[in-house]
Amino acid sequence: MECGVGIFTKSAAELERRREKFTKELDFVFADVVMAIIADFMLVWLPAPTVSLRPPLAPLAVNAGALSTFFYGCPDNAFQVTLAGSSYSLLQRIGAILRNGAKLFVVGTGASLIGTVSSNLRYQVLAGVIEQRILEPLLHQHKIILSALCFAVRTGNTFLGSLMWVDYAR
Numbered sequence: 001m002e003c004g005v006g007i008f009t010k011s012a013a014e015l016e017r018r019r020e021k022f023t024k025e026l027d028f029v030f031a032d033v034v035m036a037i038i039a040d041f042m043l044v045w046l047p048a049p050t051v052s053l054r055p056p057l058a059p060l061a062v063n064a065g066a067l068s069t070f071f072y073g074c075p076d077n078a079f080q081v082t083l084a085g086s087s088y089s090l091l092q093r094i095g096a097i098l099r100n101g102a103k104l105f106v107v108g109t110g111a112s113l114i115g116t117v118s119s120n121l122r123y124q125v126l127a128g129v130i131e132q133r134i135l136e137p138l139l140h141q142h143k144i145i146l147s148a149l150c151f152a153v154r155t156g157n158t159f160l161g162s163l164m165w166v167d168y169a170r
Contacts, residue, residue: 005155006040006162007033013162036162039107071099079128081136097124126157 014029015022022029074095075088082088088096131150139146 003040005158006036009159010036010162013166017166077124077128081132
């Protein structure tokens with residue numbers, strides 16, 4: 001879904017910024033949209049999962065160093081709501097930003113070979129603050145409205161990122 005939104009918003013941002021040059025620069029537009037698809041997939045998949053799929057720490061702890069164990073104990077995103085009976089310290093939340101920032105650095109470096117980068121903090125705020133801390137508590141009884149608002153917020157976020165990229169690339 002995020003990739004579909006990315007195609008639409010990236011194309012709209014290209015049209016908005018390039019205006020009359022859009023058809024003349026169609027090769028650049030196409031390259032930017034393809035890069036956006038690849039980057040959107042990697043940037044949504046890596047830094048901001050909403051459900052942790054990690055196994056318990058015990059199997060990891062035998063072979064892991066202190067740094068690996070620390071990052072393993074960090075939330076999936078810095079603003080993640082904790083499950084009942086657990087909590088994250090400020091240091092762990094900062095660790096989530098650093099760990100996910102490192103993931104995005106690797107993706108961004110790889111994607112820069114193709115030509116695109118996105119913002120770590122923007123995705124972290126979207127998933128952890130806007131969706132989990134604002135929309136979910138207000139609309140947890142109205143899943144359809146919650147889904148629609150999350151879709152709208154993510155679409156706006158992707159459009160904003162696309163506008164920023166087009167401005168940067170020009």
